[in-house]
Amino acid sequence: MNTHALIILFLFAAPFNHVNAAVMLAPGTVLPGQAYIDKGAEYADRIVAIRRVSATGIISYATGIKLTPYHVLLPAHVIDSLSGFRPPERLKVLIGTNFFSPQRTLDVASYATHPTYVSGSNSVGGSVMDMAILKTSLAMQGPFAKLAINPVANGVTITYAGYGMPGLSFDSATTHDGSLRAFRGVTTNPTSQFDDSMYGATFASVSLGLSLPGSGSAGDSGAGGFVSDNEIAFMATSGAGNSFTFGIDLATTAARAFISANTVMPDPPRFAVDLVAGSAQLSLSNLLSGREYSVMRSPTLSGWQEARRFTATAPTESWSEPISPGGRMFYRYEWTE
Incomplete structure (x- = not known):
């Protein structure tokens, strides 16, 4: 997509393998207290797939939650x-209803993991807050998931959306159809495991009622738990078959603090001009490496002509x-995502 900004200037000559999370039901399955929802596609604008490659080239998938145009929330164990x-x-980061045929694929520029999570431990629970935030190289289009205000409570209906495969307990895409699925369940006596000021992790016990005890659903780590069409309260991190889902209550103080600290939006480009020895010295700063920018000019706000086009290799581009002759020039700049 193209993002445009108009600058008006008057020149007068003087931006892993793991225990799987909530089990997704097979299409058409309806059980007491929960139901398969054949509308997972409705969550594709807020839920993304994460493709990860091991050191030996093995590909596996997980789920992430879109928070801003550049940030995706997911469990730390996924990376x-x-x-x-x-x-x-x-x-x-794969955008679309099926990770085998994504509508868009984005590189990951960087990520941040919660300080309580230790790399290589492959651990969930205990004193670990299993969450991380990816920053994408290019912007994603909205809408984005909105964090719930209230912590998960007993009897709350939560709709999980994720890229898990029904009823399988291994992390491989070999027999996975790649689809985004959703199911709905009601929480049963969710219990806070830790003091909210420390970790903010919460057990949310969901009655799954499956006949496959101990099975997991590969790809569901990071599944978002929605309490309304756009309000998300929970992120699944692991589970125990058909007993419960363990994850992060996103309304807690600690979860919000981590998310807030790691979803700072990049500054937009800044345009500047100086008059030096009869010429205009122009610069465009806050550039993202690898992104293409163009600068257009016009003395009348019509009949725009290209003044500069370049692919950024440094934070600032300067030219003169x-x-x-009329002592006035209007400039606008744009970039391609």
Whole structure:
């Protein structure tokens, strides 16, 4: 997509393998207290798939939650392995209803993990807050998930949306159809495991009622738990078959603090001009490496002509040009996502 900004200037000559999370039901399955929802596609604008590649080239998938145009929330163990965190170049963010045929694939520029999570431990629970935030190299289009205000309570209906495969307990895409699925369940006596000021992790016991005890659903780690169409209260991190889902209550103080600290939006480009020895010295700063920018000019706000086009290799691009004979020039710049 193109993002445009108009600058008006008057020149007068003087931006891993793991225990799986909540089990997704097979299409059409209806059980007491919960129901398969054949509308997972409705969550594709807020839920993304995460493709990860191991050091030996094995590909697996997980789920992430879109928070801003550049940030995705997911469990830290998804980017971890027993040999340490995967480098960003072995991670991709996939947008669409099926991770085998994504509508868009984004590189990961960087990520942040919660300070309580230790790389290589492959651990969930205990004193660990299993959460991380990816920063994408290019912007994603909205809408985005909105964090719930109230913590998860007993009897709350939660709709989980994720890229898990029904009834399978191994993390492989071999027999996975790649689809985004959703199911709805009611929480049963969710219990806070830790003091909210420390970790903010919460057990949310969901009655799944499956006949496959101990099975997991590969790809569901990071599944979002929605309490309304756009309000998300819970992120699944692991589970115990059909007994409960363990994850992060996103309304807690600690979860919000981590998310807030790691979802700072990049500053937009800044345009500047100086008059030096009869010429205009122009610069565009706050550039993202690898992104293409173009600067257009016009003395009348019509009949725009290209003044500069470049692919950024540094945070700032500078150039000069003669001052307009009329002593006035309008500039606009744009970039391509």
